[in-house]
Structures are given as C-alpha cells and as structure tokens.
Amino acid sequence: MFDEICSVYKESTDAEGRFVDRETGECIQQMSIREFCLTDRWKPYVQRLRAMRQEFGSMAKKMPEYIKTKKMLPGATLSGLFALYEDDSLTHPGERVMVSRRESHLKQHTGWLAIDIDLADNTQLSNFDNIRMVCQFRPEIGLLMRSCSGSGYFGLVRLAYPDRHKAQFKALLQEYAAMGITLDKACSNIGRVRFASWDDPEHIYINERVVPYRGLAEYMPQIMPQAVRQLYRSEVGVTYNDEGGAQFWEQQRVQDRLIEVIVLELVANHKNITESYEEWTKVGWALRSHPYGLDLFHQLSRCSQKYNEGQTNVKWTQLGSSKTVTYNYLIHACKTELGMETYRHICRRVWSELKE
Numbered sequence: 052m053f054d055e056i057c058s059v060y061k062e063s064t065d066a067e068g069r070f071v072d073r074e075t076g077e078c079i080q081q082m083s084i085r086e087f088c089l090t091d092r093w094k095p096y097v098q099r100l101r102a103m104r105q106e107f108g109s110m111a112k113k114m115p116e117y118i119k120t121k122k123m124l125p126g127a128t129l130s131g132l133f134a135l136y137e138d139d140s141l142t143h144p145g146e147r148v149m150v151s152r153r154e155s156h157l158k159q160h161t162g163w164l165a166i167d168i169d170l171a172d173n174t175q176l177s178n179f180d181n182i183r184m185v186c187q188f189r190p191e192i193g194l195l196m197r198s199c200s201g202s203g204y205f206g207l208v209r210l211a212y213p214d215r216h217k218a219q220f221k222a223l224l225q226e227y228a229a230m231g232i233t234l235d236k237a238c239s240n241i242g243r244v245r246f247a248s249w250d251d252p253e254h255i256y257i258n259e260r261v262v263p264y265r266g267l268a269e270y271m272p273q274i275m276p277q278a279v280r281q282l283y284r285s286e287v288g289v290t291y292n293d294e295g296g297a298q299f300w301e302q303q304r305v306q307d308r309l310i311e312v313i314v315l316e317l318v319a320n321h322k323n324i325t326e327s328y329e330e331w332t333k334v335g336w337a338l339r340s341h342p343y344g345l346d347l348f349h350q351l352s353r354c355s356q357k358y359n360e361g362q363t364n365v366k367w368t369q370l371g372s373s374k375t376v377t378y379n380y381l382i383h384a385c386k387t388e389l390g391m392e393t394y395r396h397i398c399r400r401v402w403s404e405l406k407e
Contacts, residue, residue: 052259053085053194053207055161058133058151060126063244066150067135070125079125080135084161084207087127087247088194089255096123097249101201112200124199126244129165129207130216133242134158144318144350152242153311154304154342155404160213163193164220164264165245167235169203175231182232187256191264195256199248211263216241217303222266240342241304299406307341309401310378313385314338314347316397322388323354331355335366336376 059079061070070079086092099120103111111117133151140146150156168186170179182204186195194207210219220239227234237243299305317324325331334351338344345367352363386394 052257053089054083055163056081056132056159057084057087057161058128058131059087060128060152060244062122063126063246065126065244066148066152068133068151073123081132082127084127084129084163087125087129088196088207091249093124093199093247094249096120097199097201097247100199104200104202109202121199121246124247126246128152128242128244129163130161130213130241130243131157132159132161139312139315144315152244153308154241155308157241157304160216160241162210162213162263164208164210164216164223164238165243166206166208166223166238167198167203167245168205168232169198169235171202172233172235183254183256185230185232187258190258190260190262192256193258193261196248196250197254199246205245205248209261209263211265212267215267218267219264221268223264225268226266242342299402302405305401305405306378308405309397310338310341310381311343311347312397312401313381313394314350316389316393317381317385318350318354320389321354322384324384324388325352325355326357331366332370333376333380335370337378337380339370 058068058081059070060068068080071077072079100111100117103114103117103120107114133153133156135149135151136156137147138150138153138156140148140150168182173179173182176182183195186192186204186206191208192206193209195204196206197203198205208223210216212219217239224234224236224239325334331352335348338348338351341347345364348367349360349363352358382394385397
C-alpha cells in the first residue's frame with residue numbers, strides 16, 4: 052500500500068522537480084508515497100515547525116526561522132508522476148524551458164487524491180480534533196495525518212476514476228460540506244504540491260481496506276465543445292466521430308491547456324486585453340478556475356502600462372466567481388486579437404499534445 056510513485060519538488064513554485072536534501076546532498080525527483088509520507092526522514096523539521104506554531108501561533112508563519120525550516124521540507128504531487136520536458140515559459144513569453152507539474156505533462160496518476168482540512172477553513176467546528184474521528188468512518192480515506200504545522204489534517208482518498216480527478220474532487224467537496232467539513236479547494240489540481248509531514252504512530256490513521264470513492268459531480272464545460280469540434284473537423288482535416296471528439300474537448304485538462312496556450316500567444320504578441328477595469332475583471336473571472344490562473348492573470352495584466360503586482364494579487368483574491376464569464380471570453384479575445392488562423396493553429400497544437 053502507498054507504493055505508487057509521485058514527483059518531488061523543492062517548493063510550491065518549483066516547476067522542474069529537483070529537491071536537494073540539505074544534509075545528504077541527494078537530488079530527489081521522485082519517490083513512493085510511502086517514503087514521502089510515512090518515514091521519520093522529515094521528523095526534526097516538522098517538530099521544529101510545530102514547536103514554533105505552539106509558541107507563537109499563526110504569527111510563526113512569518114518568522115524567518117519558520118520559513119527557513121519549512122524550506123527544508125520537499126513537496127510532492129501525491130496524485131501524479133509528471134514528465135519533465137521542454138515547454139513554453141509562463142513567466143517569460145516566447146522562451147522555452149524545462150518544466151513538469153503541468154496537467155498536460157502528467158505521466159501517470161497515482162490513483163490517490165490528497166485532501167487538506169485546515170483549521171482556518173473550519174472555525175465553525177467546536178472541536179477541530181473531531182475531524183479525525185469523522186474521517187476514520189469514511190471508507191474512501193486510506194491515510195490521515197497532521198500537516199507539517201500541526202494545525203490541520205491531510206488525507207489520501209482512493210479514487211475509482213482517476214481520469215476524472217476534478218469531477219471526483221468536486222463530489223467530495225460537496226459531500227464533506229454536507230457533513231460540515233470544508234476541504235481546501237486547491238486540492239482539485241492534480242499538480243498541486245503538498246509539503247512533507249511527519250506524525251507519531253498514534254496520530255496516523257491507515258485504512259488497509261480503503262474503498263475507491265465513486266462520487267462524481269458533473270459540470271458544465273467551460274468551453275462549448277461543439278464549436279471547437281466543428282472548427283477542428285473542417286480546418287484541420289482530421290475526421291473522427293462526434294462522440295470521440297466531444298470526449299476529447301470536454302476534458303478539463305484539454306480546456307485548461309487550450310486557455311494556457313491562448314494566454315501565452317496573447318502575451319507574446321503584446322495584446323493588451325486588460326486595459327479597462329471591466330476588461331481586467333472579466334479576464335480574472337475567466338481564469339479563476341484555471342490551475343495556473345493567478346500566473347496567467349499576471350501575464351495578461353503585465354501587457355498594460357497600469358500593471359501593479361500587488362494590486363493584481365489583491366484583485367485576484369477579491370474576484371469571486373462568475374457564471375457568465377468563462378473560458379469562452381478568452382477564446383473570443385484570441386479570435387478577435389490574433390485572428391482565426393492563429394486560433395486554429397492553437398487548436399491543432401493542443402490536439403497534437405494531448406490526443407494520446
């Protein structure tokens with residue numbers, strides 16, 4: 052159990068996956084989930100973090116010693132093993148970089164979904180420690196232990212349909228909310244990095260008889276697939292039946308990658324679609340559900356001379372969501388600013404990358 056291999060990173064912003072153990076000098080790019088979660092390797096750092104949290108509370112997170120200690124811990128994408136290869140840079144338009152941890156680079160899903168249950172998100176609970184008792188009655192949870200700070204729990208949920216990761220997470224989100232438990236929404240991202248932790252045996256729960264979770268929350272696709280299929284069929288010269296085409300374009304990873312490439316093209320061509328406050332807001336809404344939404348929002352915002360990094364971060368936190376402004380807004384901007392031929396080229400590229 053937990054022998055699946057996941058990718059390892061030095062921090063949440065690491066795009067390549069090259070964690071170097073500060074004491075041994077070992078460069079680690081992947082390891083089993085068991086080795087990452089269930090060894091004493093990270094014990095000294097975790098104990099130091101928890102001692103500081105216990106003494107200074109939430110203020111500890113801003114202390115230099117706390118930050119330095121946490122950097123000693125690697126992160127891992129517990130839901131997947133990712134391939135490292137050259138791709139477009141998100142921060143330097145027009146450049147090619149070595150990168151992994153993008154959903155389009157997923158090599159193999161581990162079959163697990165990591166959930167976070169943070170105290171800050173569950174202040175409505177009179178006794179946060181009851182979380183552990185409740186979770187032990189959930190058949191889909193294979194592992195539950197405290198986070199590295201000790202202020203929350205993280206668990207591993209066995210998925211029945213790993214290829215529908217986001218739909219399964221959305222169902223979990225709704226089901227746990229009905230029990231009064233708020234999960235961290237960022238866990239919907241297959242490439243999300245979670246920091247290593249450690250716990251003494253009495254705080255670790257392992258369910259050897261874990262039952263794969265079969266819940267699915269259907270969603271309305273962000274992109275209207277029929278229009279994309281018709282365009283692709285008529286312009287690219289590839290024939291396939293409508294059912295197969297719909298299955299491809301309705302995949303969330305396909306939609307996410309299409310928008311990512313569209314943004315890179317807009318930025319590379321210096322197209323400013325965030326000049327007015329209304330346009331800026333709509334771009335943010337359109338990117339709100341994207342795994343790399345904040346990075347892409349900054350990229351598009353930089354095309355305006357009004358760009359301010361701090362204001363852009365604040366705007367992102369204030370955006371909320373919109374039912375009317377979706378990925379289609381950026382598709383329309385691509386067609387308008389770059390032309391249909393460029394949009395067709397982008398569709399061909401995404402199809403070529405992700406069709407297998």
